[in-house]
Amino acid sequence: MTHEAAILKAREIAEGVLAPAAAQNDAAGQFSSDAIRALGEAGLLGVMLPAEVGGMALGPRTFAAVTAALAEADASVAMVYTMHVMGTASIAAARAAATTQPILQDIAAGRHLSTLAFSEAGSRSHFWAPVSRAQRNGNGVKISAKKSWVTSAGHAQSYIVSALSPEGAGPTDLTLYLVTAETPGLSVAGPWNGMGLRANASAPVTLADCPVSTDLQLTDDSAGFAAMLNVVMPLFNLGSAAVALGLCRSAVNSTAAHLKTAKFEHLDQTLGEALPTLRAQLATMQIQTDSLAALIDDTIDHLETPRDTTMLRVLEVKAAAGETSISVTSTAMRVCGGAAFSKHLNIERLFRDAHAGAVMAPTADVMREFIGKSLLGIPLF
Numbered sequence: 056m057t058h059e060a061a062i063l064k065a066r067e068i069a070e071g072v073l074a075p076a077a078a079q080n081d082a083a084g085q086f087s088s089d090a091i092r093a094l095g096e097a098g099l100l101g102v103m104l105p106a107e108v109g110g111m112a113l114g115p116r117t118f119a120a121v122t123a124a125l126a127e128a129d130a131s132v133a134m135v136y137t138m139h140v141m142g143t144a145s146i147a148a149a150r151a152a153a154t155t156q157p158i159l160q161d162i163a164a165g166r167h168l169s170t171l172a173f174s175e176a177g178s179r180s181h182f183w184a185p186v187s188r189a190q191r192n193g194n195g196v197k198i199s200a201k202k203s204w205v206t207s208a209g210h211a212q213s214y215i216v217s218a219l220s221p222e223g224a225g226p227t228d229l230t231l232y233l234v235t236a237e238t239p240g241l242s243v244a245g246p247w248n249g250m251g252l253r254a255n256a257s258a259p260v261t262l263a264d265c266p267v268s269t270d271l272q273l274t275d276d277s278a279g280f281a282a283m284l285n286v287v288m289p290l291f292n293l294g295s296a297a298v299a300l301g302l303c304r305s306a307v308n309s310t311a312a313h314l315k316t317a318k319f320e321h322l323d324q325t326l327g328e329a330l331p332t333l334r335a336q337l338a339t340m341q342i343q344t345d346s347l348a349a350l351i352d353d354t355i356d357h358l359e360t361p362r363d364t365t366m367l368r369v370l371e372v373k374a375a376a377g378e379t380s381i382s383v384t385s386t387a388m389r390v391c392g393g394a395a396f397s398k399h400l401n402i403e404r405l406f407r408d409a410h411a412g413a414v415m416a417p418t419a420d421v422m423r424e425f426i427g428k429s430l431l432g433i434p435l436f
């Protein structure tokens with residue numbers, strides 16, 4: 056499938072499967088298995104996997120465009136998709152000793168959803184410093200951990216779990232493991248009742264002496280930190296930014312539609328015709344949205360052709376995206392007045408969903424800290 060065909064397919068699924076169910080799934084906090092099935096059947100779960108395992112062999116440009124298209128209809132599904140692509144990238148980058156071929160084939164065939172289980176109750180948003188430690192268990196390890204939020208909890212077929220290496224000495228001497236959903240000791244530890252992204256099942260997950268065999272150890276001992284930084288973070292920041300872009304585009308569209316249809320009958324004018332201040336605020340939303348799109352494009356360009364400033368762009372794009380989507384959806388709330396506030400429009404959902412981006416780790420504050428340090432030549436960790 057080409058880049059364009061993948062986006063077309065994503066738009067079809069967004070319009071046909073995601074959009075009609077988004078409001079209801081948000082209200083009920085209901086994970087959309089229909090959406091994952093449709094994405095799987097279209098081959099989009101294997102968007103960046105190589106053709107040898109049945110993947111589409113497309114790059115970050117397609118991943119970002121597909122994610123943004125999904126987020127325009129339902130940001131919960133778009134975040135589930137982003138986390139799946141992160142899990143998949145971790146599996147695809149596994150060390151040679153890991154047995155990953157059958158799982159990658161299942162992902163490409165649409166039969167396997169993955170996700171990341173990095174954040175822990177003990178180290179909170181500092182996911183690079185897990186407090187859990189894997190223990191030697193024959194040839195493999197066993198892991199006990201309290202993972203604080205795991206997108207697609209209870210719905211994914213695999214969880215990419217971080218834990219300190221059995222003999223690791225430092226706080227970031229961690230290893231990545233693949234833990235399958237049926238592993239004894241793995242359980243969803245509570246409900247998910249978020250303010251936003253309510254349909255993405257980001258519940259806590261507990262691992263209690265979960266056995267993991269050597270063939271599912273994805274990185275060498277203590278090499279998980281490098282995989283987090285080099286494999287996961289660039290794509291995760293891009294995916295988060297694409298979710299934010301979809302939210303902004305949806306907010307602009309919904310606001311414009313409201314300004315074109317809601318009327319002051321006593322003036323015989325629509326809101327948009329009557330009030331220049333609303334037109335100006337809509338224009339600001341459009342400028343912010345297009346600025347984010349341009350930054351995302353530039354980040355993709357940096358990922359496709361790496362250079363000295365690539366890591367800086369990767370850090371900037373998530374920080375900017377979280378704040379842009381909060382700003383654009385907040386303006387939409389104001390412009391659309393009581394209609395937005397009273398949930399007559401989808402804008403209130405977009406506003407709630409937009410707030411997740413800035414608190415998902417690495418958080419917007421941590422991004423700023425990293426950007427500042429990197430500009431001053433101070434080591435990030």
Ligand SMILES: Cc1cc2nc3c(=O)[nH]c(=O)nc-3n(C[C@H](O)[C@H](O)[C@H](O)COP(=O)(O)OP(=O)(O)OC[C@H]3O[C@@H](n4cnc5c(N)ncnc54)[C@H](O)[C@@H]3O)c2cc1C
Binds near residue numbers: 180181182204206207
């Ligand atoms: C919808 C949703 C889905 C999620 N999905 C996943 C998932 O699939 N997998 C996963 O592993 N995790 C996931 N998470 C967890 C997420 O990545 C963060 O770990 C979590 O949101 C952090 O919340 P906290 O209360 O622990 O933050 P805290 O660590 O308590 O942070 C509190 C505040 O301090 C700020 N702060 C922290 N450190 C610094 C610093 N060094 N400098 C400046 N400010 C700082 C933060 O920005 C924040 O504002 C998800 C979270 C949400 C909300």
